[in-house]
Every structure is written in C-alpha cells, then in structure tokens.
Amino acid sequence: MAIxxxxxxxxxxxxxxxxxxxxxxxxLNSAEAKIAAQGNSYSFLHITKSEIxxxxxxxxxxxxxxxxAKDNLDAFIKRDVLFRESKECYYIYQLVMxxxxxxxxxxxxxxxxxxxxxxxxxxxxxxxKEQDRINHIKVSGAQxxxxxxxxxxxxxxxxxxxxWKLSKSPQYDFTxxxxxxxxxxxxxxxxxxxxITTIFNHEIPCTYIADGHHRAASAAKVRTQLGDKAGxxxxxxxxxxxxxxxxxxxxxxxxxxxxxxxxxxxFIAAIEVSFEVTPMGKQTYRxxxxxxxxxxxxxxxxxxxxxxxxxxxxxxxxxxxxxxxEKILAPMLGIIDQRTDKRIDFVGGIRGLAALEQRVDxxxxxxxxxxxxxxxxxxxxxxxxxxxMPPKSTWxxxxxxDGLLTHLIVD
Numbered sequence: 001m002a003i004x005x006x007x008x009x010x011x012x013x014x015x016x017x018x019x020x021x022x023x024x025x026x027x028l029n030s031a032e033a034k035i036a037a038q039g040n041s042y043s044f045l046h047i048t049k050s051e052i053x054x055x056x057x058x059x060x061x062x063x064x065x066x067x068x069a070k071d072n073l074d075a076f077i078k079r080d081v082l083f084r085e086s087k088e089c090y091y092i093y094q095l096v097m098x099x100x101x102x103x104x105x106x107x108x109x110x111x112x113x114x115x116x117x118x119x120x121x122x123x124x125x126x127x128x129k130e131q132d133r134i135n136h137i138k139v140s141g142a143q144x145x146x147x148x149x150x151x152x153x154x155x156x157x158x159x160x161x162x163x164w165k166l167s168k169s170p171q172y173d174f175t176x177x178x179x180x181x182x183x184x185x186x187x188x189x190x191x192x193x194x195x196i197t198t199i200f201n202h203e204i205p206c207t208y209i210a211d212g213h214h215r216a217a218s219a220a221k222v223r224t225q226l227g228d229k230a231g232x233x234x235x236x237x238x239x240x241x242x243x244x245x246x247x248x249x250x251x252x253x254x255x256x257x258x259x260x261x262x263x264x265x266x267f268i269a270a271i272e273v274s275f276e277v278t279p280m281g282k283q284t285y286r287x288x289x290x291x292x293x294x295x296x297x298x299x300x301x302x303x304x305x306x307x308x309x310x311x312x313x314x315x316x317x318x319x320x321x322x323x324x325x326e327k328i329l330a331p332m333l334g335i336i337d338q339r340t341d342k343r344i345d346f347v348g349g350i351r352g353l354a355a356l357e358q359r360v361d362x363x364x365x366x367x368x369x370x371x372x373x374x375x376x377x378x379x380x381x382x383x384x385x386x387x388x389m390p391p392k393s394t395w396x397x398x399x400x401x402d403g404l405l406t407h408l409i410v411d
Contacts, residue, residue: 002118002151002204003110005236006088006193010142010406012042016081018174020044021182021401025145026129026214027348030060042081044403046072048136048144061132066139073140084408090187090196091405092161093240094170097180097398102246103161105196106184106405108236109149109207111220119149120208120383123391125217126339133218134225141410143219143238146400147212150376151204153243160195172404180398184405200241207241208383211396222409231411238407240400244376250349251287251373252395253356254324255365257343260333264298267332267367271295274310274327278303284353287372293320294353294370296360315382320371321390328369339391346392349373 012020019040025048028036033049046053050069051060058064076082091106113119137143170183187193209216219237223230259267271277280301285294291306311323329335335344345365347355356368374394382389 001202002200002207003113004105004107004197004200004239004241005110006090006187006197007108007233007236007238007407008085008088009091009106010077010082010084010408011404012082013080014171016042017172017404018176020081020403021174021176022048022403024399024402025049027399042076044144044401047076047140048402061128061135063135063139066135069136070140073142082406085186087188088193090193092164092185092187093400093405094165094183094185095180095398095400096183097248100248102242102248102398103165104148104240104242104400105157105161106146106238106240108407109147109239109241111223111235111237113207114216114220114237118206119216120206121213121216122209122379122383122387122389123213123393124339124388125213129214130218130221133214134221137218137222137409138225141408143215143407143409144402145212145215145238146402146405147216147219147237147239148210148396148400149207149212149239149241150210150244150247150379151207151241152380153245154199154204156199156203157196158243160192160199164192176401182401182404207239208380210242210247210379210394211399212239231409233407233411234409236407238405244380247376248397249373249376249379250395250397251371252321252349252392253347253353253371254329254338254369255345255347255356255359256329256333256335256367256369257345257364258333258366262332264367267297268295268302270332271304271328275304275306278305284357286353286370287320290318290372291320291323292372293324294368296353296356296368296370297366299361315378315385316387316389319374319378319389319393321374321393324369324371325390348395350395350397 019042022044033045034052037043037045047069051065093106094103170185172184175181223234285301293304295302335341359365360368
C-alpha cells in the first residue's frame with residue numbers, strides 16, 4: 001500500500017507567497033529564469049536556478065551553483081521569507097486553469113515505496129539530470145522540487161479534501177502571471193491527518209509518477225549516498241497526489257533538425273507507405289483522435305492517419321509516440337534514441353502549435369509533428385505492465401509552483 005506522511009513544510013510568509021512561487025526548475029532554462037526573477041529578490045528561482053545570481057559564463061552544474069543555492073536558501077530563512085511549520089501537516093493544493101480545477105494532497109511519500117515499485121514509473125531517467133538534482137538536494141539539504149503523483153480516485157479521500165476546503169480558508173490564494181490560480185489549505189487537525197494517512201496506507205495500493213521521475217530518482221539516490229548519515233526525513237520525498245479523474249494531459253510534440261538527406265517531397269512520399277496523408281495547407285492541424293498526427297514542413301500542414309496494421313495493440317506499440325518512432329523517426333530520419341539524439345527536440349503542448357511553426361519557419365528545424373495526447377488510462381496500463389513510454393510522452397498542466405512547500409531532509 002502507498003505509504004505517505006505529513007511533514008513540517010518550509011513555506012513562505014502568506015503576504016510573500018505570490019512573489020516566492022516560481023515555475024518548476026526544469027521548465028525554464030537559465031536565461032528564462034533570469035528574466036522571470038528579475039527585480040524579484042523573493043523568487044524561489046534564486047534557489048532552484050541559482051546560477052542566475054552568478055556569472056553567465058559559469059557551468060550550471062559547477063559546485064558553486066549548488067553552494068549558491070544553499071546560501072540563498074539560508075538567506076531566505078534568515079530574512080524570514082521562509083519559515084518552517086511547527087507541526088507535521090498535510091496541505092491541500094488546488095490549481096485552476098481556464099476555469100478547470102484540480103486538487104491534490106501535498107505530503108511526503110516513502111522512498112522505500114519508490115524503490116519497491118509501489119510508486120510506479122513510466123519513463124527512464126537520464127543520469128546527468130539525476131546528478132544535477134542529487135547535488136542540489138545534498139548541498140541545500142532540501143527537496144525543492146515537487147513530484148506529481150496520481151492515484152485512482154477514491155471517494156472517501158475526495159470527501160475529506162472537499163469537506164476541508166469548504167470549512168476552512170486557504171492559507172495561500174493568488175493568481176500567477178500566467179493566469180493560473182493557486183490555493184493552499186493547511187491540514188493541521190490531528191484526526192483529519194490520521195484519517196488521510198490511514199486511507200492511503202490501507203486502501204490505496206499504489207501511486208503513479210505523472211511528472212517528476214528525475215526528482216523522485218534523485219531523492220532515492222541521495223538517501224543511498226548519505227548512508228548512515230541519512231536522517232528519518234531522507235526516507236521520504238516531497239509529493240503532491242492527484243486523483244486520476246482530475247488530471248489533464250496535454251500533447252507533447254516533436255521537432256527535427258533535418259530530413260536525413262531527403263527532400264520534403266521524398267519524405268512525404270515515404271510517409272505515405274504507412275499513413276494516409278491529407279494536405280491541410282496553412283490550416284494548423286491538431287490531431288483529434290488516436291493514431292492521427294500532424295506534420296508541418298515547408299510552411300504547410302499535413303494530416304497523417306496511421307493505416308491499419310501500422311501499429312500493434314500492446315501498451316507501448318499502440319501509442320502515437322511509438323508509431324512516430326517506429327515508422328518515421330527511426331527508419332526515415334535515423335533517430336534511434338530520442339533521449340540522446342541531438343537532432344530531435346520536444347515542445348510541450350502548453351506552448352501551442354504556433355511554437356512548432358516558429359521553429360520550422362525560422363530554419364532552426366526542418367519539420368514538426370503534432371501528436372494526440374496520451375491518456376491517463378494508457379499511462380496507468382503501461383506503468384502497471386512494468387513498461388516505460390518513449391521519452392517526453394506526457395505533458396501535464398497546470399504545473400505546481402516551486403517554493404510554496406519545501407521538504408527539508410535535515411532537521
């Protein structure tokens with residue numbers, strides 16, 4: 001069963017919450033982070049992207065970057081921008097985007113559960129990305145990145161969380177610059193805490209990583225590396241758990257740098273072997289069903305519909321990202337490993353299809369593919385089967401903000 005616990009969060013003073021809260025460290029590059037934090041000394045990006053306070057020439061993985069993160073975190077605490085909760089609590093986190101809301105439970109989840117596959121994965125991780133977070137956690141002594149977990153919805157949990165939201169006022173309630181509303185309630189009643197803990201620990205058989213595979217893997221490896229020096233807090237990592245019926249998965253699209261020596265006409269002709277190709281002209285094409293995808297090339301859109309027999313019905317083979325890989329990327333473009341090949345890049349659906357057009361029209365990329373989103377049921381099926389999806393298959397929105405709730409692994 002899923003083992004979760006309340007924790008003493010490090011969190012901002014209520015009047016500073018909006019200024020502290022920042023986008024996750026892994027959705028911004030250093031230049032974007034520097035712009036986002038400009039003029040805001042309270043931005044949590046000074047901790048999660050601490051290279052913004054150093055020379056532009058510094059290697060973002062240099063030891064000085066992690067030491068700067070530690071110094072900045074200590075300064076935030078000393079200035080009373082952040083303070084630690086006096087008792088262990090759960091936190092209810094509601095996000096509203098475009099009128100649609102989803103509510104999760106912020107807690108700490110067991111590292112043992114992660115290692116024993118009670119917390120299920122659907123992606124491989126990259127060692128260099130793990131090492132970055134390992135260094136950040138070990139030097140700062142804090143898990144600043146929240147791991148987004150999903151579970152199959154449970155009516156008793158829904159009732160407890162909905163009841164608390166109705167009867168209490170949120171501690172934080174603000175709308176960020178991107179229009180997403182963030183509201184957090186503190187669950188500090190001992191009976192309520194016990195009820196939530198008991199349901200998860202006895203009635204929820206497993207949880208699923210929706211977003212944050214590298215953060216979860218890093219937390220587990222930090223505990224291993226600390227060995228006997230690891231305290232009880234290192235046995236858990238920061239998570240927010242959402243019921244599956246509230247989650248929204250967006251498309252995760254691809255752009256490629258070249259056509260592997262093919263002309264556009266020859267490339268499209270090769271695609272026609274496995275796909276029905278319909279020219280769409282200048283009309284942006286967003287796939288409307290499974291096994292359809294869009295191609296943007298030479299300022300033109302095409303609808304690609306996979307022909308019968310093009311794909312298998314196993315949990316991985318049925319995915320559109322798999323069809324794209326097996327029928328186009330590998331055989332035609334020579335892109336064998338999407339995780340390591342520098343000729344392919346990934347564009348989250350939140351950026352819109354215009355972002356695909358811009359990267360192709362600028363000459364940076366040769367072609368773009370728009371994909372139909374993976375469903376939460378597909379994610380669960382793949383994770384349950386022990387398989388993993390191709391890289392960058394899911395993009396969840398809205399994103400949790402860093403800095404509102406942090407888990408310290410040292411007391």
